[in-house]
Amino acid sequence: MSTQQPVTLLCLASYEKGAAFLREAKAQGARVIFVTVEKLRDADWPWEAIDEVYYVPDFSNEDDVLHSISYLARAEKIDRIVPLDEFDLYNAAMLREHLRLPGMGQTAVRYFRDKLAMRMKARDAGIRVPDFVPVINYDDIRAFMDRCPRPWILKPRSEASAIGIKKIHAPEVLWRTLDELGDRQSHFLMEQFVPGDVYHIDSLVSNGDVVFAEAHRYANAPFDVMHGGGIFASRTLDRNGDESATCRALNKQLVQDFGMHHGAVHTEFIRGRDDGDFYFLETAARVGGAHIAEMVEASTGINLWAQWARIEVQRARNDAYELPEQKQDYAGIIISLARQEHPDLSAYQEAIAWKMEKKHHAGLIVRADSQQRVDALLHEYMTRFYEDFHTSMPAPETSDDA
Template sequence: MQNTKTILVLASQFKGVPLIEEFHKLGCLVLLLCAEKTRCEAWPTHAITEQFYMPKLNVFPDILHAVSHLARSYNIDRIIGVDDFDVEVAARLREHLRTPGMGDTTARYFRDKLAMRVLASDEGLAVPDFVHLLNDDKVNHYLSTVPGPWVLKPRSEAGAVGIKKIHTAQDLWRYSEELGDKRSYYLLERFLPGEVFHVDSIVFEGKVVFARASRYRVPPFSVWNEGGVFSTLSLPETDPLAQEMIEFNARLVHSMHLARGITHTEFIRADIDGKLYFLEMAARVGGAHLDLHVEACSGINLWREWAHLELAYLLGERYQCPEPRHDHSALLICLAREEHPDLSGFDAPEVVWRMKRAFHAGLVLNSQDPARIDELERVYRKRLQTEFLKA
């Protein structure tokens, strides 16, 4: 047991089960520290050495004290945060315990929407015009020179959470007054209509070793603000736009100094000029079951590969990503009116996963034919909207 590695997994949400199972399969001791609200979830207890709960994982110094106490009994080799908020907490814990991995400075680039935009802009990468909601003169200059509408974004929320669309300067200053001393935690960005895309990738020793590009048919921002069926489709790997995004993603990984891990990056192709613009990047597996979407088109399970690359680094070995498949896939998810919606009527052979979660309906589609995926996604999205979507 001398060479057995101990992994501490932080989970403020119920996610990362394949990661935990893979670490266990690889012979690691897995400690799970999760939020109290996840106590009744189906955690893989067979793969967990010890499991601990706290009311919230992002309360300092409570989390520092708790993990430091845990470290008296376990030599913690790696700390993994599975959710957006856990990434930041894990970084602070690594700094405190001097555990290898991404520290506060690098983590800030992946959690702070302002920091990541400043860095990308400094590197000459295209980002929508933005301004920190801090200095009145700079904000007024921005409002007078950058055409609206704009989006007001919290710097550290996950995904589309807390984003507001702003149409006039008066609206902006009204929201600013409501925010009070919290306004410095926000930025204002030009709203660019267009198609939204994402790239999900694996990084080892600073290089992207796997990447797959997809197009949101209905992006998270639209679902968050207007409701509807969330949907994304993989892009053919030969698509010039997919190749451009994957190259863009690789430049971002290099700029943000990520040594190893999983990334989820979002872009928009603006209607106004057809250019790709960077929106945000996260150092984690994408949410909303995007891991299943990526696995359906490539055969690559991002959670399991995360475990493999972390252990490879700890053992001083070279990580080798499996050879991916070259299929096509789509993911559809919505809130459902019924507690347990019956999805058996979605019976096309391309359906490879049906969601089993109360008051949710979801599907993953897989085929070697991109046209079939495109057709079926349109049909099933309409059916989910009319048959199951919660108003």
């Protein structure tokens, strides 16, 4: 099998991310066609890795996207369509089905995008999930509130991270909120609130097998950070510990049962504080956000974006994918909104693997050869972040507000 077989990737990007994917795809010899939105025309894209670029006003009009890419396909032989952001998954699936290209179609992709579909799929696969109900039938909702203790969580089915999530403490608050949502309410679900620690597993999948997986634990649940104004932090779990083993096993089962064949996966579980059980929260067919990829690379040497690109190109050529040798270090990340426009992180020097450069944000990654050392550094640096930089702002209601 020749590795010189020409491969053309069409990459969709609603947000500025995936530069390492684009660079590695080009390094692997692929032709890279890039489609993004007008507002990101001047973003810091790796132009040297992009062969053709096209701009759309936005990706919200499915017919416009379909017609535009179909017109492009008259002259371009597209082999794979890659969504670089979670919000591009539906369009990528729609285009694959219309153009009859390999990859997840519209039904399969719902398990990685629609929080109701993924919960039902996980429950059917025997994976424990918090009790939930779709916001569809009012009798079902009343039954849910009767059997499930307060508070309840109201979640958008297709937003990312903790965006748009509300904690509901009383039935009258729920009904008032649903009235405000109007016809949009069927795009939500209600879920049992399970207090506990939240874990995330960041993995790579090739030919249906999980070829790489790193388990991590957030210092604070993403919901608490976004809605409570805290500091975002996460770190590598002890690879020989029971928590890591459980997370990896659950992630492997989920990938197989959900029908994921190739790509990157970010999955979250919560360990109930009251019973110690792990519950599925959500999964996404993408690289984790909030610079989790940089943390994974710091601890393992594996760049999730670059390896995802290699998987896509090599499967298009029918070549076997091999994961590079990985390190066994540990890493942790801290990110906070900052009072200063350009926070000065020069006083943070010990074990630093990466520092964030973004207005009104302070962030860093630490790396060490033991989990204990990373934990100690995160504790020290988080305390100092609150004193040196931390501020907060109201949580966004939708991704457009983020």
